Amino acid sequence: MPSLDTQNKRKNLPLPPGPRALPLLGNALQINVSQPWLTYTAWGKRYGGIVYSCILGQDFVIINDENIARTLLDRRGAIYSDRPVLGANKLFGLDFNTGLLPYGDVWRAHRKIYHQTLRSDRAALYHDIYFRKAHDFVQNLINFPDDLEAHVQTLSASLIMAVTYGYETQIRDDPFVHRVQELINIITQTITPERSALLIAFPFLEHFPEWFPGAAFKRRARLCRDLAAEVVERPFQYVIEQMAKEIAPQSMVSDFQRDAIARGEDHQNEMVKGVAATTSSTLHVFLLAMVLYPEVQQRAQAEIDAVVGDERLPNFDDRAALPYVEAICREVLRWNPVVPLSLPHATSSDDTFNGYYIPKGAIVVINAWGITHNEIAYPDPFQFKPERHFTADGQLKDDPLFNNLGFGLGRRICPGRHFAERSVWAAIVSVLSCVRIEKARGPDGREIEVLPKFTTGLAIHPKPFQYSVVSRSATKAKLLRGKIALTA
Numbered sequence: 448m449p450s451l452d453t454q455n456k457r458k459n460l461p462l463p464p465g466p467r468a469l470p471l472l473g474n475a476l477q478i479n480v481s482q483p484w485l486t487y488t489a490w491g492k493r494y495g496g497i498v499y500s501c502i503l504g505q506d507f508v509i510i511n512d513e514n515i516a517r518t519l520l521d522r523r524g525a526i527y528s529d530r531p532v533l534g535a536n537k538l539f540g541l542d543f544n545t546g547l548l549p550y551g552d553v554w555r556a557h558r559k560i561y562h563q564t565l566r567s568d569r570a571a572l573y574h575d576i577y578f579r580k581a582h583d584f585v586q587n588l589i590n591f592p593d594d595l596e597a598h599v600q601t602l603s604a605s606l607i608m609a610v611t612y613g614y615e616t617q618i619r620d621d622p623f624v625h626r627v628q629e630l631i632n633i634i635t636q637t638i639t640p641e642r643s644a645l646l647i648a649f650p651f652l653e654h655f656p657e658w659f660p661g662a663a664f665k666r667r668a669r670l671c672r673d674l675a676a677e678v679v680e681r682p683f684q685y686v687i688e689q690m691a692k693e694i695a696p697q698s699m700v701s702d703f704q705r706d707a708i709a710r711g712e713d714h715q716n717e718m719v720k721g722v723a724a725t726t727s728s729t730l731h732v733f734l735l736a737m738v739l740y741p742e743v744q745q746r747a748q749a750e751i752d753a754v755v756g757d758e759r760l761p762n763f764d765d766r767a768a769l770p771y772v773e774a775i776c777r778e779v780l781r782w783n784p785v786v787p788l789s790l791p792h793a794t795s796s797d798d799t800f801n802g803y804y805i806p807k808g809a810i811v812v813i814n815a816w817g818i819t820h821n822e823i824a825y826p827d828p829f830q831f832k833p834e835r836h837f838t839a840d841g842q843l844k845d846d847p848l849f850n851n852l853g854f855g856l857g858r859r860i861c862p863g864r865h866f867a868e869r870s871v872w873a874a875i876v877s878v879l880s881c882v883r884i885e886k887a888r889g890p891d892g893r894e895i896e897v898l899p900k901f902t903t904g905l906a907i908h909p910k911p912f913q914y915s916v917v918s919r920s921a922t923k924a925k926l927l928r929g930k931i932a933l934t935a
């Protein structure tokens with residue numbers, strides 16, 4: 448049942464179709480809370496590309512169709528670029544985060560910084576760093592194959608720390624990487640729009656004491672606030688101290704601080720926080736796919752061997768000559784988008800679309816998972832098939848990685864996508880070039896089957912699975928360890 452406000456304002460226009468709602472609760476009980484994208488995909492099949500639902504009085508518009516998503520978010524950006532005001536953001540000390548800011552001047556100032564430091568030509572300046580970290584990652588995989596989760600986290604957090612703050616993390620077990628990861632786990636598992644609808648509906652929950660039964664989220668909130676303050680402030684202070692001593696290496700923060708000082712502006716600390724989860728989860732998905740699809744791995748390795756040979760490691764100059772590796776990167780984002788419902792958008796004014804009324808303040812959910820699992824656009828959607836990204840005459844489709852729906856849409860599209868797609872490509876091509884990822888074998892010598900299972904939340908990643916890592920070439924292993932020069 449729509450909120451009273453919505454009912455009063457919609458005049459004669461219907462809301463988009465959707466499931467019948469219960470009084471007060473709305474559709475709250477019909478949603479699979481741990482995997483809401485499954486519910487939304489089922490609703491999409493029944494009601495179409497745009498669906499209305501209501502949870503505890505909060506309007507939700509769910510988009511299950513890429514064209515509709517692009518029409519509304521890309522072409523009507525002035526209406527569809529807000530974020531829902533989620534009580535949980537403030538409670539968890541995350542209201543500083545660009546991804547959660549309302550559409551307005553503060554958000555614009557954040558985006559300007561991202562644009563200055565992460566747009567395509569700037570992201571290209573970090574090529575050395577992407578590969579240096581990718582090579583550390585492959586070495587970690589070879590030396591400590593049981594610690595996959597720690598390695599993907601180290602890779603993504605250390606990339607971000609190096610580029611953002613000029614801070615070199617340890618190759619393994621960096622205490623700062625652990626803190627960032629703790630924060631990310633809380634953010635991605637606790638703060639979903641569906642859970643936050645509870646706080647919107649029952650704001651008094653915020654005031655329950657921490658010891659109150661059922662108020663466990665308040666304890667997590669306090670932990671999250673402390674972590675967020677630490678993760679944001681500590682590295683920023685590090686840069687400021689290094690700058691004062693005139694020994695700060697080049698980084699996004701130091702560059703930006705120098706510019707800001709030159710322009711006489713206040714110092715700002717609005718850099719990348721809490722985004723490491725997406726890059727690491729993407730690599731996690733890639734490794735899972737390689738264990739499950741050895742024939743895909745073999746084909747990619749044959750392509751790399753033919754182009755790169757055994758005497759050097761791949762670099763960005765090889766990219767155009769490796770279309771199958773490119774298709775693997777696209778398929779990783781399609782097969783299991785790590786932010787399955789993107790980040791929720793919200794409408795900042797009323798709108799009409801195809802004769803439907805879209806209320807102001809509605810939470811707009813892009814069901815990226817549902818769209819990339821549509822059987823018509825992607826036959827056999829659960830199969831990992833890089834071949835689907837080629838045209839019938841064998842050309843890679845004109846659909847570059849940085850445009851992938853997995854990076855969101857419209858004015859809130861991921862500003863880190865150029866950085867992310869380059870660092871993910873560097874890691875994927877380095878892994879494929881140097882090692883084979885295989886199923887692990889049990890004591891009887893038989894392969895251990897892998898059944899893909901995922902965590903839940905705003906950003907998801909595969910649950911631990913068993914695999915083994917086999918070095919493909921002694922020369923490349925030496926190149927990785929830096930014993931011989933890295934390029935031919």
Ligand code: HEM
Pocket residue numbers: 545546547548558561565607719722725726729785786789790791792853854855856857858859860861862863864866867868871
């Ligand atoms: C494979 C890696 C990544 C994926 C799949 C990804 C995906 C996304 C998605 C789906 C959104 C929401 C877009 C929308 O609302 O329509 C987003 C937003 C965002 N991403 Fe990424 N991202 C990745 C890496 C990064 C990196 C490396 C950075 C920064 C260095 C970054 C910074 C951000 C920021 C700041 C936002 C919020 C933008 C806003 O609200 O205006 N992301 N990302």
